[in-house]
Amino acid sequence: MAERQISAAMDFQGGLTGRLKNRRPPCRAPQMFFQGIMKSNFFSILLVIFLCTLIGGCGLFGKKPEKTAPELLFEGRDAFENEKYRRALxxxxxxxxxxxxSQHATEATIRIADSHYALKEYAEAAVVYAEFERLHPNNEETPRAVFQLAMCHFERMDSIDRDQTAARNALYIFLRLQEDYANSPYAAKAGEKIQHCRESLAGAELSVASYYFRTKAFTAAKARLKTLINAYPETPQAEEGRLLLKKISQVLEKAEKE
Structure with a gap:
């Protein structure tokens, strides 16, 4: 009797185990479908938020400009004429x-440069004038932009005993203005500025030559004076250089006789 009970129990356990093994797992397709939709929507929302932030200035969510282009142009002109250059800028x-x-953007560009120049922000002005020339080579304002670009360097010229980079840059641009825009009134205006630059550079050469003369470095002094006379022959400094060169020759002749 006991053996039959044990056998029946084992048969029941075996059948139960078989049914559990053969049982199909619950279908998770609906759950996965809805999770996919939620994830997709979440990332779509994030993408929309990112794009709206990136292009916020397009007007969709960004603040619209308070004034029109003509209004801003008039406002800037008025401020500039009243010498309120920072407001104009x-x-x-x-x-x-x-x-x-806008059709007014070109004028705004050169006006930005003019405002910087009026504020004596010559480095900033030079960048914008150069940009204007590059972008608008055939604009009627371009000769003036080139002249003003040269003036940005001209205004930063130092004394003859200091670095002459600004004078060289100004001279180069003034000469280019005369070559590229020969018929412009600004080409004529560049003439007197060119002479001033040349005299500044000549003065620097004479200053160095005079120093060499005082320290009795006569060979170096003669080299500088020859450069001065050959490069800037029409300047008053060149005439002084000729006199100093003659003096050096006399000193050297006297030294040889002794």
Whole structure:
């Protein structure tokens, strides 16, 4: 009797184990489907938020410009004429930033440079004048932009005993202006500035030559004086250089006789 009970129990356990093994897992397809939709929507929302943040200035969510391009141009002109150059600069910059494809953007660019120049911010002005020439080589304002670019260097010229890089840059641009825009009134205006630059550079050569003369470095002095006379022959400094060169020759002749 006991053996039959044990055998029956084993048969029941075996059958139960078989049914459990053969049982199909619950279907998770609906759950996975809805999770996929949620994930997809979540990333789509993130993408939309990112794009809206990136192009916020396009006007969809960004703040619209408070003034039109003509209004900003008029405001900038008025401020400039009243010598409120910082305010003018801000108006012209807003115009170019907000309306880069406006018909007024070109004028705004050179007006930005003019405002920097009026504020004596010559380095900043030079960058914008050069940009204007590069972008608008045939514009009627381009000769003036080139002249003003040269003036940015001209205004930073130092004394003859200091670095002459600004004088060289100004001279080069003034000469280029005369060559590229020979019929412009600004080419004529460049003439007197060119002479001033040449005299500054000649003065620097004479200053160095005089120093060499005082320290009795006569060979070096003669080399500088010859450079001065050959490069800037029409300047008053060249005439002084000729006199000093003659004096050096006399000193050397006297030394040889002794």
């Amino acid at each position: 801000e108006s012209f910059q807003r115009l170019r930033d907000w309306y880069p494809f």
